[in-house]
Amino acid sequence: MRHYDLIVLGAGSGNMLLTEELGHFRTAIVEPDLFGGTCLNRGCIPSKMFVLAADAAEDARAAKRLGVHASIAPVDWKTVRDRVFSRIDPLHGSAVDYRRKNSIDVYTEEAYFIAPKVVQVGDERITADTFVVAVGSRPAVPHIPGLDSVPYHTSDTIMRIDELPTSMIVLGGGFIAAEFGHVFGAFGTDVTIVQRGPRLLMTEDKQVSARFTELASRRHRVLLGARATSVQPRGGSVAVTVRGRHGEQILEADLLLVCTGRRPNTDRLQALTGGLELDEHGHIATDNAYRTSVPGVWALEDAANHFQLKHMANAETRLVRHNILHPEDVRTLTNKVAPHAVFTSPQIASVGLTEQHARRHGIDYRVGVRAYADTAYGWALEDTTSFVKILGDPAERAILGAHIIGPQAATLIQPLIQAMTMGLTADQVGRDVLYIHPALTEVVEQALLAL
Template sequence: MRHYDLVVLGAGSGNMLLNEEFDHLRTAIVEPDRFGGTCLNRGCIPSKMFVIAADAAEDARAAERLGVRTSVAPVDWKAVRDRVFSRIDPLHESAVDYRRKNGVDVYTEEARFVAPKVLQVKDERITADTFAVAVGSRPVIPDIPGLETVAYHTSDTIMRIDDLPPMAVIGGGFIAAEFGHVFSAFGTDITIVQRGPRLLMAEDEQVSARFTKLASQRHRVLLDAEVTSVEPRGDGVAATVVCPDGEHVIEANLLLVCVGRRPNTDRLGAVAGGLELDEHGHIAADSAYRTSVPGVWALGDAVNHFQLKHMANAESRLVRHNILHPQDVRTLTNRVAPPAVFTSPQIASVGLTEQEARRDKVDYRTSVRDYADTAYGWALEDTTGFAKVLADPAERTILGAHIIGPQAATLIQPLIQAMAMGLTVDQVGHEVLYIHPALTEVVEQALLAL
């Protein structure tokens, strides 16, 4: 058996863990797929490159409201796709070469624990004093009768298709919202089948309701609906869908399944490795990201439920420190995990939603400010965007914030920082200058209203 000081399982955020501070140690990375993980290869980065192109097409079509006469020729999908992956695909080999040239052993086969801190990699067993488990997650494949008989796509494969036929989307979360925006902006007819009463059910209900209304103007959206079976039909697929008004058959050339993600721990032999798992298959770890096996740490989608790259990056930095400084173990000082949905309109959130505050009987006050109430909102001719802030009436601190509209993921950042630093709405609203007439005034006005 080959022995290491440190073995990292997973080369997404796990690859970020290794820096020059580990140069004196014998290290290895195990990655059976592509370096960069989901984010670089089939998630955050390529999808946002597509979103940028979709935004450009959508903005051009919408420019007439500003007095600008434009037209959009059919989008060259293959040119858009090839621009994205011509930049991304070469990065895997260069990352592997970089690690090997700098003394890190790279294993490209799938690995499983056969005992605590003993890893089987193809025909070889390796051990280590320390392991960092960052094996990520993958799309959930629902148990729908007939699904195995049709050619369907997930977020792993949808961005590499050759053309853009009419498509049906099973799921109403952030992946459906983002790809619905991308493909409809490129001229594709979209049907979304959502089990719940609204799209983006994890968002604040006011944001979710607004987005559902807007999405329903662009796509065919079936709510409170369930796909009970699928079957091949012609060059595509037919899905039987049960809706409140009865049973429908939805036909499309392409089927996209996006009903959630699951941790890859079932492929890791976690139980044989002595790792405790929660009911969802995530590795159980303490606030310092130590697992049930001494010397084994975990980070990213394998351990947390956020499925956020920025959270995994923060965890990678923390685990790096804790491995190198076992006498000074740290925990994340801020557990506020803000997500954003790069759809149209853009959505960002942090902290409590109003429905969560009601459910948990949290005393709160809230204010909502429309983009249209600001000078820049006027300039945009925006009539649907708003910023919403929830605050504790006694402590006067921010409990949550939710924005739907242009630049939402950027606009929410000062509210994230205020929550992380424990600032009051008075401090952030009154003691900070907001540039006029920038769009940040929608945040300022929401705070002043509190």
């Protein structure tokens, strides 16, 4: 049984953990799939490459409102796809080579605990003083009768298909559904979204969620309050029986995409056998320092929490690295500001409290909302649907939350993330700081002043 100082399970964020500072550790990294994990291979990065192509197509179509008339040739799916993966796929091999050159043992077989701090990987058993569990998550597939009888897709496989489907049914209305709806819609696929809840992007601020639902419904067929009750093959297509407000209907499409959530890979890891406590969703339970119930075992990212955000995983990675190196100075993640963005169309970005959360928890708040159209750049864009919404604390004047739907949302929100993190008040950021005229940032200034 080979013994290491450090075993890292999972080479997504786990691979980022291994900087020179840990160079003196005898280290192994275990990754049965691809280095780079979900983010690089099946998540953030390739999806954004498709989204940018989709944005380009939609922007070109929309340019006519500015007097620029563009016609778009049918999108050559294979070219777009191959451009994406010809850039991504070589990265796995070079990452493995790089680790091996730096005397880190790389295991590429499936791994699972057979006892606390003992892992079976292929034919070998390995153990270590310190473990970092970063095995990530995978799409959760719901139990729908007949689903296994059709070749359905998830976010793991949809980006690598061979032909652009003429039509597509998307089960789910969260951020993955919203992003792929945008991509395939922009590329010319007829998209139907089947969503159980009353709106799309239910976890966003209600006003953003409502606006997005309205805009998505102009582009796609969106069925709300609807549930898929069975699936069957029909010729080369897929038929989905959907029950909703208006009774039952049968939808048919070339392709079925299931985007109904994700689950941590802690089951495959046999985390319980490893002595690790799990929460009710299967995440490894950790404290704020990312310590698990087994001393010397740390867990982070999708395996340990709900964020499903690479920038949170990066922060966790830095923290765990510090804590491993400085057992005398263990730090905790105190930053409660967890921003996120949805790269759909229009773009959405959010940080902090939503209005519905504030209400539900009886938190006193004020709201400032500004339409892009109220500022020079938004007016020039002839934008009619985008806005910035900011929640503030009426007493302390702190910024409690910010929600943006519209072009550049993921960029526009950064000063608000910064203000919340650094404890700057809405007045300081709105009044003392200058905003370039006529940049789009003026809408943030105006929302702060409205507050």
